[in-house]
Amino acid sequence: LLACFVAVAAFGSLELLLLIFDFFKRRRGLYFWSLLLSTLATLIFTIVITLLWFAVPQARFGLVFVIVICYPTLNVGNTLVIYSRLHLVTSGRKIRWLFWMIVISSVVFLLPQAIIVTISASPDGEHVRDLYRVFEKLSVTATCVREMIVGGVFVWATARNLKPLIVIKGREGRKMVIYLIIATTMMVVTDIIIVVVVLCGQLYIISALTAFFSVLKLKLEFFSLGKLIRL
Template identity: 30%
Template sequence: MITSEDPIDGISGELANNTWTLQTALVTFIAISWYNVVELLILVLCTFRRWKGLYFWSLLLSSCLGVFPYSLGFLLKFFTGANSFLSVTVLTVGWWTMVTGQSFVLYSRLHLVLRDERTLRRVLYMIIANFFFLHIPTTVLTFGSNVADRNPLFVHGYNIMEKIQMTGFTIQEVILSALYVYETIKLLRLSSDKSKRKIMHQLVGINISMFVMDLILLGLEYASYYAVQITLKGAIYSVKLKLEFAVLGRLVDVIHGPRRFMPANSLALSSFPYANGSTAFHPPPANPNRSEDFYAHSMTGAISNAERSGEKSAVPDGKILAMTEFSTWVEQRPQSHLCHGEEREA
């Protein structure tokens, strides 16, 4: 049981060590968070041509409606006489959007390196389940520790639940990062392009860096440095979002190739070489900028035509090739099988 003499270090809105050094550190962390949010907002709005999609909205909301209100709530809580209900509501909404939103940012690009639909669904179910199992109980205890009569039972319960939810969300992000690292390493073995390998190495390095940052936050939580941990969390999440934005967008070009309309290349890719040296032309889809749609259309169309004509290709039935896999398959084919396709492109 927590007594009135125990240091609560900001759990119910009061700092146990209210020194100038601590206050300066907390304000610095909040300022870093806001600076990164403003910079990321400008980059996102200027980079995306179409403001839609899970990646765009998860990135935008987790920064603007996540990191910003999360840090603002703690600024109100620690440094102003604002109403407790207001500050806790603001930081709670920000916390929900920041933590779960960042996981959705990773999830939105996971399909580029991971083709197993069952695993992708399980990852999605994990993110949704953790929202209810970790966010909701912690929120109830947060309001009980700050808005109600600040009963020591709520504070004690919050101390326990805070560690549980921190551990749970850390495990969730470690799983997402581990999937990226594992699948990226497999792709590195297929690619000989130095520029692509460089981006893949950056993706691995960023996920390892995010794992280290999560461990720092978890260590501060178990050491009971509550005020430092929760304000540093906003700064760390803003840095992680910027790192993810820097490399995940380039991952599209690595997997599918540059998103530009090139009729000659489209013709070459749509001409799928069979075992007997013949090709079957398939027009590109209506939206050539959607490279993932184009490749799926070309590969599945060629395979189905081969089946109808009784010809056998070297690709297993029903397989949709990723661009990296298709490139590797073509490189391994005898040159004589590709001559006819090259003549058509010329």
Template identity: 30%
Template sequence: MAENPSGDGYRGGIDVTLPVAMTMAAFTGIAVFNVLDINVSIFTTFQRRTGLYFWSLLTASWGIPIHAIGFLLKFFRLCRNDTVNVAVITVGWFAMVTGQSVVLYSRLHLIVRDGKKIRWVLVLIIVDFFLFHIPPTVLNFGANSRNPQPFLTPFAIYEKIQITAFSIQESIISSLYIWEARKMLRSVARVKRKEARSVMYHLICVNVLIIVMDITLLGTEYANQYSIETTYKSTLYSVKLKLEFAILNRLRDLVKSQRKESLSDETPNPPIPSFVRDPPLVHRIEIKKTAKSSISIFPTITHKEEVLGETGHTDSGGLIQGYMYISNSLASILFFLWALLALLLELFTLPPATASGNMMQKSSEHGKLQMDERKAE
């Protein structure tokens, strides 16, 4: 297929400077690195690899490199068949974006007691899938067809609409999670006040950070930086998945520590709020009774039991936390070095074409000046 002469990336390849290309490569490298780290954490943490959370997390994580590689094939003309390129991008985009929303949805089962809220979130995800995945996919294939003109402008407009819609969707789910988690953590504040407060602050900070990252993504899109936005998106979604996984681990640790206190303490638990008692069976969610108390604020958790519909976890403890800390540090250092190198190249180097052009211009001006002097003589 023909290349896009404007180089904006909506059709065919792109025409960017070396620093921009290196920045795109850095974003892609960080995204792939995070995906590998997430998958190592998944397979070393989950003992039984079943359940909605496990499979949605796995699907969303592998959608990220597929999405990023598809754009590399398209932008840098590594594959000149744009139908294949768009197909790869679409598969990765579906898995990455909707998979992330399903991860958020499945996580709500840990804390939300109202089955209607959970079902409404599922309806929201399904409706947004058909409204904001299918139309831009059709327009994208049309924009990269042999007759792209009728599709280019609608695709550019709908691209902004779908990014805004999915950002709002994820913000709604994250806000619901914060609200419900805040209610639940209030109920355990008397049991583990310091730890509960720490988890609540962690939840708030992480979700605020996710919203801020979505805002930066919207900024790159509305600034018409399509080539940067597509690779930056892959990095953001990989970071989001790492944050979600960290939240789940902290909640799991809080559940396990509260259970140990309930089993070792003869005194009854504090009063249980209404949203914890008599849970409705939503996706087979139920709270287990402990051995020495009538009911626990949190469900019991062992290596062989499910926790609110989620699969059991192995207690790898400090090893996994240390590994995640090192991997996050390496990713941050890698991003900083790439960004610094791109900035230095932008400031202190001049493209050869520009340099030769300036030399030709100066030579032409010097020749004109000599001709004027001869005429004056």
């Protein structure tokens, strides 16, 4: 089952890369780069966790070091993708406090986690593995809360600022709002599932689920952008 999650995530990442380069004619801006880097990080993440299943002990530290780079990239990237399309529903203005919330929460939770994971993967890292388990729970919970806030602000801004356009578009506009609400809800649900899995102590499946849900969220984001542009 875990192999299926990883395989779907890998193929989904490849598909998304093709869609990104086909869709974006001007390849610049926060949205493009956060979407691209998140997708690349997810693809590399799936490859590395697959290699970890078969790796000899001597190679584990190097593979874990790659994960330490990829995981924060896909984690923060997923949130930045949502944030970077806020300008589409806020008259070109971004809500700056959200950006700083993303930055601060990433530094507070992901940076220490990366250091702890790196140390725990070393031959003498046994003494920090309990600390890693604690920080893993804090990190995934913080990520869930962060994405709930950013996603909630996006849905609120869409319903509030695009209301005249939604009224003009009629049924199509209402369908778009419903789609965005469902997509955002699904993203939050995936985060909640990750939190529940970690809190239940099932850390051995967390990597596969993280990769799978990352691709799912990125695809939802990509199609949400298409809905907004067509509106």
